[in-house]
Amino acid sequence: MEPSRWQLIDDLAEFLDAAEDFLGSRPALHTVTLTVSEALRTRGPYAHGAEPPRFGVLRGPGGPVRATLLHTPPHPVQLTPLDPADAAALADRLAEAGHRVPGVWAERETAAAFATAWQRRTGASAEQTERQRLYRLAELIPPDRTPPGRARVAEAADRELLARWYVEFAADTGGRVHQDPAQWADSRLAHGGATLWETPDGTPVSLAGNLPESAGQIRVAPVYTPAALRGHGYAGAVTAEVSGRAAATGAEVLLFTDLANPVSNRLYQRLGYRPVADFATWTFTAPAD
Template structure:
C-alpha cells in the first residue's frame, strides 16, 4: 500500500478540527503536540516562536488521521509516531513545499526514520543531539527525606527569579531558549504553573513547573535547581509536591527526562514515575556548497 498524502496547513483551527480526536486518543505519546497546540490556541501563533507555525496531517482518503506534524520555527518539527514510508513521504512533501526543516523531535524510531529520509532527500547532514525518556506517574512515593522548608506557588514577586532560572535551565540542559523568558514566566504565573521550594528563611532554592491540563494529562516541566544548591533533596521535594497536586486532579501525570542525566532519571523513578517511551532530537545542516 502506498503511503498516504500529507496535508499541510497554516490554520490551527483546521488542524485541531481534523486531528484533535487523534491527538486526544493517546495523550501521553502526543503530550507535546497537545500542549503546544493549546498554547498557540490560547496565547496566539507566536507563543513558541517568532514565525507562524505550520501543521500537517496524514490520513487515509476520508479515513482516520494516522499521524501529525507541528512546526513552530525556528525549533525542530514535532511528529507523532509513524513508520519509514510515511516519514519518506513527509520529507518529500516538505521539500516540494520549500519548507525549511532545522531538525526533528519525535519518538526515537520516528525521529531516526525522518532524519534518514531527510538526509536522503536533501543531502543534509544529520546528528542526534538529544535523547529523552517520557515517564508516567504510576503512584507517588514521597522522598525518604524532606529538606527543611516548604513548597509554595510562585507569584509576581518571583518574576525576575523565574526568568533567570528559565534561561539557566536551558543552558544547563544544552537546549535553546524556546520562548521569550518574560512571556514564559507570565504564562506560568497565569495558571499557577511554577512551584518553588524555599528554605525556612524564605530563600527559593528549587523550581518545579507544570503545564495546564490538556486532554486529561498534566506534564511536569521544568525541574531546576541551581548547581550550587544541588544535593540537598530540594528537587525531589518540590517535584513530589507538584506531582501530588497534579495527581489529585485525577489527570495522567507525565514528565520528560534527559537520558544523559542519570541522577534525574533515578530520582523520578524513586518518586514513582515509570517509563513510557524514548524520544530523540535530530538536528540538520544543509549540505556544504
C-alpha cells in the same frame, strides 16, 4: 484503495478540527503536540517562536488521520509515530513545499527514520543531539527525606527569579532560549504553573513547573535547582509536591527526562514515575552551496 497522504496546514483551527480526536486517542504519546497546540490556541500563534507555525496531518485510506506534524520555528519539527515509508513520504512532501526543517523531535524510531529520509532527500547532514524518556506517574512515592522548608506556588514577586532560572535551565540542559524569559515567567504565573521550594528563611532554592491540563493530562516541566544548591533533596521535594497536586486533580501526570542525566532518571523513578517511551532530537545542517 486510496493511498495515505500528507496534507500541510497553516491554520491552527483547521489542524485541530482534523487532528483532535487522533491526538486525544493516545494523549501520553502525543503530549507535546497537545500542549503546544493549546499554548498556540490560548496565547497566539507566536507563543513558541517569531515565525508562524505550520501543521500537517497524514490521512490513511478512507480519510482518518493517523499521524501529525507540528512545527514552531526555530524549534525542530514535532512528529507523532510514523513508519519509515510515511516518514519518507513526509520528507518528500516538505522538500517539495520548500519547507525549512532545522531538525526533528519524535519517538526514537520515528525521529531516526525521518532523519534518514531527510538526509537522502536533501543531502543535509543529521546529528542526534538529544535523547529523552517520557515517564508517567504510577503512584506517588514521597521522598525518604524531606529537606527543611516548604513548597509554595510562585507569585508575581518571583517573576524576575523565574525568568532568570528559565535562562539558566536552558543553558544547563544544552538548549536554547526561544521565548522571552519575562513572557515565559508571566505565562507560568498566569496559571500557577511554577512551584518553588524555599528554605525556612524564605529563600527559593528549587523550581518545579507544570503545564496546564490538556486532554486529561498534566506535564511536569521544568525541574531546576541551581548547581550550587544541588544534593540537598530540594528537587525531589518540590517535584513530589507538584506531582501530587497534579495527580489529585485526576489527571494523568507525565514528565520528560534527559537520558544523559542518570541522576534525574533515578530520582523520578524513586518518586513513582514509570517509563512510557523514548524520544530523540536530530539536528540538520543544510549542505553547502
